[in-house]
Amino acid sequence: MKKLLVLVLLLHGPIWSFHLPEVVARPDPPISMAAFPPGTQVGLEEHHPMDPNKKLLIALIFTSTALGAIILSLMCLWNYLRKNSLKSHQKYTYSSDPLKGLSLTPFMSKHDSMGISCNKGAVTLMDYNCLKTATEDFRESNVLGVGGFGCVYKARLEENNHVAVKRLNGGTQDSIREFETEVDLLGRIQHPNIISLLGYSIHDETRLLVYELMQNGSLETQLHGPSRGSALNWHQRMKIALDTARGLEYLHEHCNPKVIHRDLKSSNILLDSNFNAKLSDFGLAVTAGTQKKNIKLSGTLGYVAPEYLLDGKLTDKGDVYAFGVVLLELLLGRKHLEKLAPAQCQSIVTWAMPQLTDRSKLPSIVDPVIRNTMDLKHLYQVAAVAVLCVQQEPSYRPLITDVLYSLIPLVPVELGGTLKIQQPPPLTTREP
Known part of the structure; x- marks a missing residue:
């Protein structure tokens, strides 16, 4: 197309290369016979037909101009379509070998609701059949949790790389919304105490989420499963509490706008091979500013703050309340809800509050696995933090940052805190 334009210009020359005699139009003055001497004959200018060469020249000028305008318009249109085609191709192309993660495809939710400034990039779109094979066709023996x-x-x-694959069945509005929220949010943030989303897949009504594998499962399984907390000593429990507080503090203080998890509980706190804790399951998370909109009341009974349950008032203090419940689970070894009768339950908060503030009773209600294994001053301090977190009035609860700094001195240095444990002096033997 460019060659055609050059050819036309060479044949006819640019329109600015032709010079016509300048014609200035002026009104003709009225002719007065008095202006001529008597007997003078006034003659009119004789008009001759236009030279055919001039007609051809004018026709060529107009033709060249019109043809140049058409060619220029077509070139602009071609460039526009070409650029859009490239952008579209780049947006929707993903790796033919997705398990290697060679390319990324951004997941765009319908509402793009998060808009969080602390982003890390897109999440890999993975092939459904590859993930199906990796789970051995979703074999029951590979189930980690429900x-x-x-x-x-x-x-x-x-390369023997193990991951966790969450399969969301059905196309209900709630499941689709939670799937989109999870991918959108975890695709934007990254923190050592927040689970890493490695990829996702969509196949008909089935949606898959691929996470890093957490070898020690959930805190709920560790505390209330077959081992009954035997793998977690006092310092490890404080380390888990500190990790959880760090994850929440990142969401509340370092994301803009702040993120409210809205479903913090022991089953959503996952533990890796070294018992480092990471927050998971962000399907119900909301950002500050959107929590005042018409959001469906969601959460887990026993962890939901009273003001949210009764009045629908949702703030970051709701996460602090849930953290307090988790801290009580770590401290007492009890579930968040205990059945008293087939239709009656008692929360750990209701059961523990009268005893937490009584120093004489507190040591006796601590989880037997860790009872008498900690400094009593540290025990009282943790109990005081838990009591503040589960206050009925949200304004009485501390910020998660305050909670974080109150726990750091209780965790040994080698586990991420500042506590220096004094080693007992070596035993010496007397010579006989």
Whole structure:
């Protein structure tokens, strides 16, 4: 097309290369016979037909101009379509070998609701059939846990890389919304105490989320499963509490706008091979500013703050309340709700509050696994933090930052705190 334009210009020359005699139009003055001497004959200018060469020249000028305008318009249109085509191709192309993560495809939610400034980039779109093979066709023996919308499976990718795959079945509005929120949010943030989302997949009505594998499962399983907390000593429990507080503090203080998890509980706190804790399950999370909109009341009974349950008032202090419940689970070894009768339950908060503030009773209600293994001053301090977190009035609860700094001195240095444990002096033997 460019060659055609050059050819036309060479044949006819640019329109600015032709010079016509300048014609200035002026009104003709009226002719008065008095202006001529008597007997003078006034003659009119004789008009001759236009030279054919001039007609041809004018025709060529107009033709060249019109043809140049058409060619220029077509070139602009072609460039516009070409650029859009490239952008579209780049947006929707993903790796033919997705398990290697060679390319990223951004997941765009319908509402793009988060808009969080602390982003880390897009999440990998993975092939459904590859993930199906990696889970051995979602074999029951590979189930790691069961959630509200589906199961979590252990999967093995290439090079013996193990991951966790959450399968969300059904296309209900709630499950789709939680899936979109999870991908959108975890695709934007990154923190050592927040689970890493490695990829996702959509196949018909089935949606898959691929996470890093947390070898020690959930805190709920560790505390209330077959081991009954025997793998967690006092310092490890304080380390888990500190990790959880750090994850929440990042969401509340370092994300803009702040993120409210809205479903913090022991089953959503996952533990890796070294018992480092990470927050998971962000399907119900909301950002500051959107929590005042018409949001469906969601959460887990026993962890939900009273003001949210009764009045629908949602703030970051709701996460602080849930953290207080988790801290009580770590301290007492009890579940967040205990059944008293088939239709009656008692929360750990209701049961523990009268005894937490009584120093004479507190040591006796501590989880037997860790009873008498900690400094009593530290025990009283943790109990005081838990009591503040589960206050009925949200304004009485501390910020998660305050909670974080109150726990750091209780965790040994080697576990991420500032506590220096004094080693007992070596035993000496007397010579006989």
